[in-house]
Amino acid sequence: AIYFVDGQFTEKENLKISVEDRGYYFGDGVYEVIKVYEGELFTAEEHLNRLVESAMKIKLTIPFTQQQLFGIAKKLVQDNQIGTGHVYMQVTRGVAPRIHQFPDPTVAPVVIAYAVNNPRPEKAIGNGVPVKSVADVRWLRCDIKSLNLLGNVLAKQEAFEAGCTEAVLHRDGVVTEGSSSNLFGVKDGKVYTHPANNLILNGITRQVVLKLCREQGIQVEETPFTLDEAFAMDEFFLTSTTSEITPITSIDGRPIGTGKPGAFTVDLQKAFATQFPAFVPG
Ligand code: PMP
Missing domain, CATH: 3.20.10.10 (D-amino Acid Aminotransferase, subunit A, domain 2)
Structure with missing residues:
Protein backbone atom coordinates (compact mmCIF):
# COMPACT_ATOMS: atom_id res chain seq x y z
CA ALA A 1 0.00 0.00 0.00
CA ILE A 2 1.12 3.54 -0.79
CA TYR A 3 1.06 5.93 2.18
CA PHE A 4 1.54 9.69 2.29
CA VAL A 5 4.09 10.72 4.92
CA ASP A 6 6.18 13.88 5.25
CA GLY A 7 5.26 15.21 1.84
CA GLN A 8 6.00 11.96 0.00
CA PHE A 9 4.17 8.92 -1.25
CA THR A 10 5.90 5.81 0.10
CA GLU A 11 5.32 2.09 0.40
CA LYS A 12 4.01 1.28 3.88
CA GLU A 13 7.07 -0.95 4.53
CA ASN A 14 9.43 2.00 4.05
CA LEU A 15 7.67 4.40 6.44
CA LYS A 16 9.50 5.99 9.34
CA ILE A 17 7.60 7.72 12.15
CA SER A 18 9.53 9.15 15.09
CA VAL A 19 8.97 7.89 18.62
CA GLU A 20 9.12 11.59 19.55
CA ASP A 21 6.11 12.51 17.46
CA ARG A 22 3.77 14.56 19.66
CA GLY A 23 0.87 12.52 18.37
CA TYR A 24 2.47 9.49 19.99
CA TYR A 25 3.33 11.23 23.27
CA PHE A 26 0.31 13.46 23.78
CA GLY A 27 -2.28 12.70 21.13
CA ASP A 28 -1.36 16.25 20.08
CA GLY A 29 -2.99 16.35 16.66
CA VAL A 30 -6.17 16.10 14.64
CA TYR A 31 -7.52 13.69 12.04
CA GLU A 32 -10.26 12.94 9.52
CA VAL A 33 -11.84 9.91 7.90
CA ILE A 34 -13.29 10.46 4.42
CA LYS A 35 -15.54 7.82 2.88
CA VAL A 36 -14.86 6.50 -0.62
CA TYR A 37 -17.70 5.03 -2.67
CA GLU A 38 -16.59 3.13 -5.76
CA GLY A 39 -13.44 5.19 -6.12
CA GLU A 40 -15.07 8.56 -5.45
CA LEU A 41 -14.49 10.65 -2.32
CA PHE A 42 -17.73 11.58 -0.50
CA THR A 43 -18.15 15.03 1.15
CA ALA A 44 -14.38 15.53 0.99
CA GLU A 45 -14.64 19.32 1.11
CA GLU A 46 -16.67 19.19 4.34
CA HIS A 47 -14.17 16.80 5.94
CA LEU A 48 -11.17 18.89 4.87
CA ASN A 49 -12.86 22.07 6.16
CA ARG A 50 -13.37 20.36 9.50
CA LEU A 51 -9.74 19.17 9.54
CA VAL A 52 -8.55 22.74 9.10
CA GLU A 53 -11.02 23.98 11.75
CA SER A 54 -9.92 21.29 14.24
CA ALA A 55 -6.28 22.23 13.59
CA MET A 56 -7.03 25.95 14.13
CA LYS A 57 -8.78 25.16 17.42
CA ILE A 58 -5.57 23.55 18.74
CA LYS A 59 -3.39 26.31 17.23
CA LEU A 60 -1.87 24.00 14.63
CA THR A 61 -1.19 25.14 11.07
CA ILE A 62 -1.42 22.42 8.43
CA PRO A 63 1.45 22.86 5.95
CA PHE A 64 -0.83 22.09 2.96
CA THR A 65 -3.78 23.87 1.40
CA GLN A 66 -7.15 22.17 1.32
CA GLN A 67 -6.70 21.77 -2.43
CA GLN A 68 -3.40 19.98 -1.85
CA LEU A 69 -4.95 17.73 0.80
CA PHE A 70 -7.73 16.88 -1.63
CA GLY A 71 -5.13 16.02 -4.28
CA ILE A 72 -3.30 13.76 -1.79
CA ALA A 73 -6.54 11.96 -0.88
CA LYS A 74 -7.44 11.49 -4.54
CA LYS A 75 -4.01 10.14 -5.44
CA LEU A 76 -4.12 7.67 -2.53
CA VAL A 77 -7.51 6.40 -3.73
CA GLN A 78 -6.24 6.03 -7.29
CA ASP A 79 -2.80 4.58 -6.61
CA ASN A 80 -4.18 2.08 -4.09
CA GLN A 81 -7.11 1.20 -6.36
CA ILE A 82 -9.67 1.84 -3.67
CA GLY A 83 -13.23 0.85 -4.49
CA THR A 84 -15.34 1.34 -1.38
CA GLY A 85 -13.36 2.29 1.68
CA HIS A 86 -11.94 5.39 3.28
CA VAL A 87 -9.06 7.81 3.45
CA TYR A 88 -7.49 8.49 6.86
CA MET A 89 -5.55 11.74 7.35
CA GLN A 90 -3.85 13.01 10.47
CA VAL A 91 -1.72 15.98 11.40
CA THR A 92 0.38 16.12 14.57
CA ARG A 93 2.37 18.95 16.08
CA GLY A 94 5.57 17.32 14.91
CA VAL A 95 8.64 15.72 16.39
CA ALA A 96 10.27 17.22 19.50
CA PRO A 97 11.58 16.17 22.92
CA ARG A 98 8.79 15.42 25.37
CA ILE A 99 7.77 18.67 27.01
CA HIS A 100 4.12 19.69 27.21
CA GLN A 101 4.32 23.21 25.81
CA PHE A 102 4.42 23.65 22.03
CA PRO A 103 7.81 23.07 20.35
CA ASP A 104 9.69 25.82 18.55
CA PRO A 105 7.66 27.15 15.56
CA THR A 106 10.34 25.77 13.22
CA VAL A 107 9.21 22.22 14.11
CA ALA A 108 7.06 21.07 11.19
CA PRO A 109 3.72 19.35 11.73
CA VAL A 110 3.69 15.72 10.56
CA VAL A 111 0.99 14.90 8.02
CA ILE A 112 0.21 11.28 7.21
CA ALA A 113 -2.55 9.84 5.07
CA TYR A 114 -3.55 6.50 3.64
CA ALA A 115 -6.48 4.87 1.86
CA VAL A 116 -7.95 1.43 2.53
CA ASN A 117 -10.71 -0.72 1.13
CA ASN A 118 -13.46 -1.21 3.68
CA PRO A 119 -16.87 -2.58 2.71
CA ARG A 120 -20.05 -0.88 3.92
CA PRO A 121 -21.27 -2.54 7.15
N1 PMP B 1 -18.77 11.83 17.00
C1 PMP B 1 -17.58 11.27 17.22
C2 PMP B 1 -16.99 11.32 18.60
C3 PMP B 1 -16.89 10.63 16.17
O1 PMP B 1 -15.68 10.09 16.38
C4 PMP B 1 -17.49 10.57 14.89
C5 PMP B 1 -16.80 9.83 13.77
N2 PMP B 1 -15.85 10.64 13.14
C6 PMP B 1 -18.73 11.17 14.69
C7 PMP B 1 -19.34 11.80 15.78
C8 PMP B 1 -19.40 11.16 13.34
O2 PMP B 1 -18.79 12.10 12.48
P1 PMP B 1 -18.79 11.88 10.90
O3 PMP B 1 -20.21 11.74 10.48
O4 PMP B 1 -18.17 13.12 10.38
O5 PMP B 1 -18.00 10.67 10.64
Whole structure:
Protein backbone atom coordinates (compact mmCIF):
# COMPACT_ATOMS: atom_id res chain seq x y z
CA ALA A 1 0.00 0.00 0.00
CA ILE A 2 1.12 3.54 -0.79
CA TYR A 3 1.06 5.93 2.18
CA PHE A 4 1.54 9.69 2.29
CA VAL A 5 4.09 10.72 4.92
CA ASP A 6 6.18 13.88 5.25
CA GLY A 7 5.26 15.21 1.84
CA GLN A 8 6.00 11.96 0.00
CA PHE A 9 4.17 8.92 -1.25
CA THR A 10 5.90 5.81 0.10
CA GLU A 11 5.32 2.09 0.40
CA LYS A 12 4.01 1.28 3.88
CA GLU A 13 7.07 -0.95 4.53
CA ASN A 14 9.43 2.00 4.05
CA LEU A 15 7.67 4.40 6.44
CA LYS A 16 9.50 5.99 9.34
CA ILE A 17 7.60 7.72 12.15
CA SER A 18 9.53 9.15 15.09
CA VAL A 19 8.97 7.89 18.62
CA GLU A 20 9.12 11.59 19.55
CA ASP A 21 6.11 12.51 17.46
CA ARG A 22 3.77 14.56 19.66
CA GLY A 23 0.87 12.52 18.37
CA TYR A 24 2.47 9.49 19.99
CA TYR A 25 3.33 11.23 23.27
CA PHE A 26 0.31 13.46 23.78
CA GLY A 27 -2.28 12.70 21.13
CA ASP A 28 -1.36 16.25 20.08
CA GLY A 29 -2.99 16.35 16.66
CA VAL A 30 -6.17 16.10 14.64
CA TYR A 31 -7.52 13.69 12.04
CA GLU A 32 -10.26 12.94 9.52
CA VAL A 33 -11.84 9.91 7.90
CA ILE A 34 -13.29 10.46 4.42
CA LYS A 35 -15.54 7.82 2.88
CA VAL A 36 -14.86 6.50 -0.62
CA TYR A 37 -17.70 5.03 -2.67
CA GLU A 38 -16.59 3.13 -5.76
CA GLY A 39 -13.44 5.19 -6.12
CA GLU A 40 -15.07 8.56 -5.45
CA LEU A 41 -14.49 10.65 -2.32
CA PHE A 42 -17.73 11.58 -0.50
CA THR A 43 -18.15 15.03 1.15
CA ALA A 44 -14.38 15.53 0.99
CA GLU A 45 -14.64 19.32 1.11
CA GLU A 46 -16.67 19.19 4.34
CA HIS A 47 -14.17 16.80 5.94
CA LEU A 48 -11.17 18.89 4.87
CA ASN A 49 -12.86 22.07 6.16
CA ARG A 50 -13.37 20.36 9.50
CA LEU A 51 -9.74 19.17 9.54
CA VAL A 52 -8.55 22.74 9.10
CA GLU A 53 -11.02 23.98 11.75
CA SER A 54 -9.92 21.29 14.24
CA ALA A 55 -6.28 22.23 13.59
CA MET A 56 -7.03 25.95 14.13
CA LYS A 57 -8.78 25.16 17.42
CA ILE A 58 -5.57 23.55 18.74
CA LYS A 59 -3.39 26.31 17.23
CA LEU A 60 -1.87 24.00 14.63
CA THR A 61 -1.19 25.14 11.07
CA ILE A 62 -1.42 22.42 8.43
CA PRO A 63 1.45 22.86 5.95
CA PHE A 64 -0.83 22.09 2.96
CA THR A 65 -3.78 23.87 1.40
CA GLN A 66 -7.15 22.17 1.32
CA GLN A 67 -6.70 21.77 -2.43
CA GLN A 68 -3.40 19.98 -1.85
CA LEU A 69 -4.95 17.73 0.80
CA PHE A 70 -7.73 16.88 -1.63
CA GLY A 71 -5.13 16.02 -4.28
CA ILE A 72 -3.30 13.76 -1.79
CA ALA A 73 -6.54 11.96 -0.88
CA LYS A 74 -7.44 11.49 -4.54
CA LYS A 75 -4.01 10.14 -5.44
CA LEU A 76 -4.12 7.67 -2.53
CA VAL A 77 -7.51 6.40 -3.73
CA GLN A 78 -6.24 6.03 -7.29
CA ASP A 79 -2.80 4.58 -6.61
CA ASN A 80 -4.18 2.08 -4.09
CA GLN A 81 -7.11 1.20 -6.36
CA ILE A 82 -9.67 1.84 -3.67
CA GLY A 83 -13.23 0.85 -4.49
CA THR A 84 -15.34 1.34 -1.38
CA GLY A 85 -13.36 2.29 1.68
CA HIS A 86 -11.94 5.39 3.28
CA VAL A 87 -9.06 7.81 3.45
CA TYR A 88 -7.49 8.49 6.86
CA MET A 89 -5.55 11.74 7.35
CA GLN A 90 -3.85 13.01 10.47
CA VAL A 91 -1.72 15.98 11.40
CA THR A 92 0.38 16.12 14.57
CA ARG A 93 2.37 18.95 16.08
CA GLY A 94 5.57 17.32 14.91
CA VAL A 95 8.64 15.72 16.39
CA ALA A 96 10.27 17.22 19.50
CA PRO A 97 11.58 16.17 22.92
CA ARG A 98 8.79 15.42 25.37
CA ILE A 99 7.77 18.67 27.01
CA HIS A 100 4.12 19.69 27.21
CA GLN A 101 4.32 23.21 25.81
CA PHE A 102 4.42 23.65 22.03
CA PRO A 103 7.81 23.07 20.35
CA ASP A 104 9.69 25.82 18.55
CA PRO A 105 7.66 27.15 15.56
CA THR A 106 10.34 25.77 13.22
CA VAL A 107 9.21 22.22 14.11
CA ALA A 108 7.06 21.07 11.19
CA PRO A 109 3.72 19.35 11.73
CA VAL A 110 3.69 15.72 10.56
CA VAL A 111 0.99 14.90 8.02
CA ILE A 112 0.21 11.28 7.21
CA ALA A 113 -2.55 9.84 5.07
CA TYR A 114 -3.55 6.50 3.64
CA ALA A 115 -6.48 4.87 1.86
CA VAL A 116 -7.95 1.43 2.53
CA ASN A 117 -10.71 -0.72 1.13
CA ASN A 118 -13.46 -1.21 3.68
CA PRO A 119 -16.87 -2.58 2.71
CA ARG A 120 -20.05 -0.88 3.92
CA PRO A 121 -21.27 -2.54 7.15
CA GLU A 122 -24.40 -3.81 5.42
CA LYS A 123 -25.50 -6.16 8.18
CA ALA A 124 -25.54 -3.47 10.88
CA ILE A 125 -27.11 -0.95 8.49
CA GLY A 126 -29.82 -3.45 7.58
CA ASN A 127 -30.54 -5.12 10.93
CA GLY A 128 -29.68 -2.36 13.36
CA VAL A 129 -27.49 -2.65 16.45
CA PRO A 130 -27.84 -2.74 20.25
CA VAL A 131 -26.18 0.07 22.22
CA LYS A 132 -25.26 0.69 25.84
CA SER A 133 -25.48 3.91 27.84
CA VAL A 134 -22.13 5.05 29.21
CA ALA A 135 -21.30 8.17 31.25
CA ASP A 136 -19.63 10.81 29.06
CA VAL A 137 -16.53 11.71 31.05
CA ARG A 138 -14.67 13.35 28.15
CA TRP A 139 -13.30 16.89 28.14
CA LEU A 140 -15.32 19.95 27.12
CA ARG A 141 -13.93 20.34 23.59
CA CYS A 142 -15.54 17.37 21.88
CA ASP A 143 -16.11 19.64 18.85
CA ILE A 144 -12.41 19.13 18.00
CA LYS A 145 -11.61 15.95 16.05
CA SER A 146 -8.56 15.34 18.20
CA LEU A 147 -6.31 12.27 18.28
CA ASN A 148 -6.93 12.15 22.04
CA LEU A 149 -9.63 9.50 22.04
CA LEU A 150 -9.16 7.75 25.38
CA GLY A 151 -12.64 8.69 26.63
CA ASN A 152 -14.14 7.41 23.38
CA VAL A 153 -12.02 4.23 23.44
CA LEU A 154 -13.03 3.35 27.02
CA ALA A 155 -16.71 4.01 26.27
CA LYS A 156 -16.65 1.87 23.11
CA GLN A 157 -14.90 -0.95 24.98
CA GLU A 158 -17.50 -0.84 27.77
CA ALA A 159 -20.25 -1.13 25.15
CA PHE A 160 -18.47 -4.02 23.38
CA GLU A 161 -17.96 -5.92 26.63
CA ALA A 162 -21.74 -5.68 27.16
CA GLY A 163 -22.32 -7.18 23.69
CA CYS A 164 -23.23 -3.79 22.19
CA THR A 165 -21.95 -2.06 19.07
CA GLU A 166 -21.85 1.51 20.33
CA ALA A 167 -22.02 3.58 23.51
CA VAL A 168 -24.74 6.18 24.04
CA LEU A 169 -22.79 8.82 25.92
CA HIS A 170 -24.65 10.98 28.42
CA ARG A 171 -23.68 13.82 30.74
CA ASP A 172 -25.80 13.54 33.90
CA GLY A 173 -28.50 11.79 31.91
CA VAL A 174 -28.38 14.15 28.90
CA VAL A 175 -27.50 12.24 25.72
CA THR A 176 -24.59 13.77 23.82
CA GLU A 177 -23.33 11.43 21.07
CA GLY A 178 -21.88 7.97 20.43
CA SER A 179 -18.22 7.11 21.06
CA SER A 180 -17.60 7.41 17.30
CA SER A 181 -20.98 8.55 15.97
CA ASN A 182 -23.81 11.05 16.37
CA LEU A 183 -27.19 10.02 17.76
CA PHE A 184 -30.72 10.80 16.58
CA GLY A 185 -34.15 10.03 17.98
CA VAL A 186 -37.47 10.08 16.15
CA LYS A 187 -40.67 10.78 18.11
CA ASP A 188 -44.09 11.47 16.56
CA GLY A 189 -42.44 12.17 13.18
CA LYS A 190 -40.02 14.72 14.60
CA VAL A 191 -36.25 14.26 14.60
CA TYR A 192 -34.15 15.07 17.68
CA THR A 193 -30.38 15.38 18.00
CA HIS A 194 -27.92 17.15 20.30
CA PRO A 195 -27.01 20.69 19.10
CA ALA A 196 -23.57 21.11 17.52
CA ASN A 197 -21.76 22.74 20.43
CA ASN A 198 -18.59 21.93 22.39
CA LEU A 199 -20.08 18.68 23.76
CA ILE A 200 -20.21 16.78 20.46
CA LEU A 201 -18.38 16.43 17.17
CA ASN A 202 -20.50 18.00 14.46
CA GLY A 203 -20.52 14.92 12.22
CA ILE A 204 -20.48 15.37 8.47
CA THR A 205 -23.00 12.52 8.20
CA ARG A 206 -25.08 14.31 10.87
CA GLN A 207 -25.06 17.45 8.70
CA VAL A 208 -26.09 15.51 5.58
CA VAL A 209 -28.95 13.86 7.50
CA LEU A 210 -30.17 17.20 8.86
CA LYS A 211 -30.06 18.68 5.34
CA LEU A 212 -32.04 15.74 3.93
CA CYS A 213 -34.67 16.04 6.71
CA ARG A 214 -35.09 19.77 6.12
CA GLU A 215 -35.34 19.29 2.34
CA GLN A 216 -38.16 16.82 2.93
CA GLY A 217 -39.98 19.17 5.31
CA ILE A 218 -39.33 16.94 8.33
CA GLN A 219 -39.23 18.85 11.60
CA VAL A 220 -35.80 18.79 13.23
CA GLU A 221 -35.04 19.75 16.82
CA GLU A 222 -31.35 20.29 17.55
CA THR A 223 -31.97 20.19 21.26
CA PRO A 224 -30.58 18.01 24.06
CA PHE A 225 -32.73 15.10 25.27
CA THR A 226 -32.34 12.76 28.23
CA LEU A 227 -31.65 9.05 28.35
CA ASP A 228 -35.21 8.50 29.62
CA GLU A 229 -36.50 10.39 26.58
CA ALA A 230 -34.25 8.25 24.38
CA PHE A 231 -35.82 5.04 25.74
CA ALA A 232 -39.25 6.44 24.78
CA MET A 233 -38.33 7.39 21.19
CA ASP A 234 -40.23 5.67 18.36
CA GLU A 235 -36.92 5.16 16.53
CA PHE A 236 -33.28 5.78 17.31
CA PHE A 237 -30.28 5.72 15.01
CA LEU A 238 -26.61 6.65 14.82
CA THR A 239 -24.67 8.31 12.02
CA SER A 240 -21.02 8.32 11.02
CA THR A 241 -18.82 8.31 7.95
CA THR A 242 -18.29 4.53 8.02
CA SER A 243 -21.56 3.47 9.75
CA GLU A 244 -23.70 5.82 7.58
CA ILE A 245 -27.20 5.65 9.11
CA THR A 246 -27.35 2.62 11.42
CA PRO A 247 -30.64 1.83 13.19
CA ILE A 248 -30.47 1.31 16.95
CA THR A 249 -32.73 -1.52 18.06
CA SER A 250 -32.16 -1.38 21.83
CA ILE A 251 -30.52 0.70 24.54
CA ASP A 252 -29.34 -1.19 27.66
CA GLY A 253 -31.35 -4.19 26.48
CA ARG A 254 -34.58 -2.18 26.30
CA PRO A 255 -36.07 -2.31 22.79
CA ILE A 256 -36.63 0.99 21.00
CA GLY A 257 -40.01 1.11 19.26
CA THR A 258 -40.63 -2.33 17.76
CA GLY A 259 -37.04 -3.38 18.42
CA LYS A 260 -36.47 -3.46 14.65
CA PRO A 261 -35.25 -0.76 12.23
CA GLY A 262 -38.11 1.74 11.95
CA ALA A 263 -39.79 2.91 8.74
CA PHE A 264 -38.58 6.49 9.19
CA THR A 265 -34.96 5.36 9.55
CA VAL A 266 -35.22 3.08 6.51
CA ASP A 267 -36.63 5.96 4.41
CA LEU A 268 -33.80 8.18 5.57
CA GLN A 269 -31.25 5.51 4.61
CA LYS A 270 -32.72 5.47 1.09
CA ALA A 271 -32.54 9.25 0.85
CA PHE A 272 -28.94 9.12 2.12
CA ALA A 273 -27.95 6.60 -0.55
CA THR A 274 -29.04 9.07 -3.26
CA GLN A 275 -26.19 11.32 -2.06
CA PHE A 276 -23.44 8.79 -2.80
CA PRO A 277 -21.22 9.91 -5.69
CA ALA A 278 -21.72 6.57 -7.44
CA PHE A 279 -25.48 6.44 -6.87
CA VAL A 280 -27.39 5.23 -9.91
CA PRO A 281 -31.13 5.92 -9.69
CA GLY A 282 -33.08 2.84 -10.63
N1 PMP B 1 -18.77 11.83 17.00
C1 PMP B 1 -17.58 11.27 17.22
C2 PMP B 1 -16.99 11.32 18.60
C3 PMP B 1 -16.89 10.63 16.17
O1 PMP B 1 -15.68 10.09 16.38
C4 PMP B 1 -17.49 10.57 14.89
C5 PMP B 1 -16.80 9.83 13.77
N2 PMP B 1 -15.85 10.64 13.14
C6 PMP B 1 -18.73 11.17 14.69
C7 PMP B 1 -19.34 11.80 15.78
C8 PMP B 1 -19.40 11.16 13.34
O2 PMP B 1 -18.79 12.10 12.48
P1 PMP B 1 -18.79 11.88 10.90
O3 PMP B 1 -20.21 11.74 10.48
O4 PMP B 1 -18.17 13.12 10.38
O5 PMP B 1 -18.00 10.67 10.64
